[in-house]
Amino acid sequence: xxxxxxxxxxxxxxxxxxxxxxxxxxxxxxxxxxxxxxxxxxxxxxxxxxxxxxxxxxxxxxxxxxxxxxxxxxxxxxxxxxxxxxxxxxxxxxxxxxxxxxxxxxxxxxx
Amino acid sequence: xxxxxxxxxxxxxxxxxxxxxxxxxxxxxxxxxxxxxxxxxxxxxxxxxxxxxxxxxxxxxxxxxxxxxxxxxxxxxxxxxxxxxxxxxxxxxxxxxxxxxxxxxxxxx
Numbered sequence: 001x002x003x004x005x006x007x008x009x010x011x012x013x014x015x016x017x018x019x020x021x022x023x024x025x026x027x028x029x030x031x032x033x034x035x036x037x038x039x040x041x042x043x044x045x046x047x048x049x050x051x052x053x054x055x056x057x058x059x060x061x062x063x064x065x066x067x068x069x070x071x072x073x074x075x076x077x078x079x080x081x082x083x084x085x086x087x088x089x090x091x092x093x094x095x096x097x098x099x100x101x102x103x104x105x106x107x108x109x110x111x
Numbered sequence: 112x113x114x115x116x117x118x119x120x121x122x123x124x125x126x127x128x129x130x131x132x133x134x135x136x137x138x139x140x141x142x143x144x145x146x147x148x149x150x151x152x153x154x155x156x157x158x159x160x161x162x163x164x165x166x167x168x169x170x171x172x173x174x175x176x177x178x179x180x181x182x183x184x185x186x187x188x189x190x191x192x193x194x195x196x197x198x199x200x201x202x203x204x205x206x207x208x209x210x211x212x213x214x215x216x217x218x219x220x
Contacts, residue, residue, distance in 0.1 A: 004154075033207075041198055043155070043210040055207065090154055097204050098143055102154035 003027050006091045006103035013081055014111055021076045021106045023091030031097070032074035034066060035090040037105070043090070049074055081110045113138040115203050117211025125219050130188045132214045134201035137182065141203040144177060144184050149198045149213075158199075159186070191218045 006023040013019050025032060031050040035043050047066045048055045054066065063079045078085060091103040114137040124130050136144075142163040147155035161168045161175045161184065168175050172191075177184040184203075188195055196218045201211040 041149075041213045041215075043200060043213075045207055045209070048207050094208075097206060097208070099157065099160070100145065100202075100208055101157070102147075104154045105152075 003101050004091055004093055004103040006089075006106055008106060009104065010107050010109075012109045012111065015081055015083060017081050018077070018079045019081060019108070020078070021089055021091075021108075023074050023076070023103060025072055025091075025093040025101070027093055027095075027101060029093035029095045029101070030071070031094050032068070033092040033094070033100070034074065034076050035092060035102075037088040037090060039087070046076075047074075078108075081108075083110050086110045113141060113203055113205065113209040115201060115209050115211045117201050117214060119214060120212065121215045121217075123217045123219065124191050126191060126193060128191055130191050130195070130216055130218075132186045132199055132201065132216070133183065134185070134203075134211050135181075135183050136203040136209075138203065138205055139179075139182065140205045143204040144175070145202050145204070145208075146173075146175060146186050147200040147202065147210075149200065151197075155200055188216075191216075193218050193220050 004025045033048045034046040046060045065077045067075045088105045088107050090105050092100045094100045117134045145160035148158045149155045172189045174187040198213045202208050
């Protein structure tokens with residue numbers, strides 16, 4: 001069983017489109033995250049979310065929005081996609097900031 | 112916020128040699144220091160972690176040391192094998208996790 005699963009694995013779309021990436025964890029963790037990994041492999045946190053609090057990295061454009069229908073899911077919606085949004089996006093989960101477990105990533109390409 | 116610096120950015124060793132990757136952090140409140148291995152096309156995988164109340168931890172060929180005073184921690188891989196080749200990330204966490212820039216380790220057979 002995959003602990004943190006995200007779909008799709010690859011996403012190619014045109015500039016200006018709106019897209020979503022889904023993430024689910026079956027570890028019973030209380031916190032979920034979205035990270036962006038650029039071409040130089042740098043991992044940058046975008047959001048962290050638990051039942052009580054959404055923390056947004058101030059450098060993330062408001063075109064990006066997380067949506068959590070329940071504790072096990074944290075989806076990422078992106079509006080008006082731009083070329084610079086091309087990257088690999090990783091979902092992760094943890095229990096009280098320990099033992100982060102990552103998904104396998106979604107490679108987003110904006111053309 | 113937390114700032115994590117990682118060195119070197121690339122490291123090439125001969126099979127059987129040791130590899131050492133070093134990180135420093137800025138937030139003295141950070142209390143959890145994991146290391147991740149990322150293979151091509153995969154997500155980062157936790158390989159070892161250490162909490163601030165411990166100075167050293169070892170798991171087979173992998174060890175991590177922590178110097179809280181200097182805000183410095185290191186990953187040591189002994190008897191390296193070609194399958195150790197990957198990108199390694201250090202991280203420091205208090206309320207959230209901040210990653211170093213990564214080290215691309217190549218183990219030559």
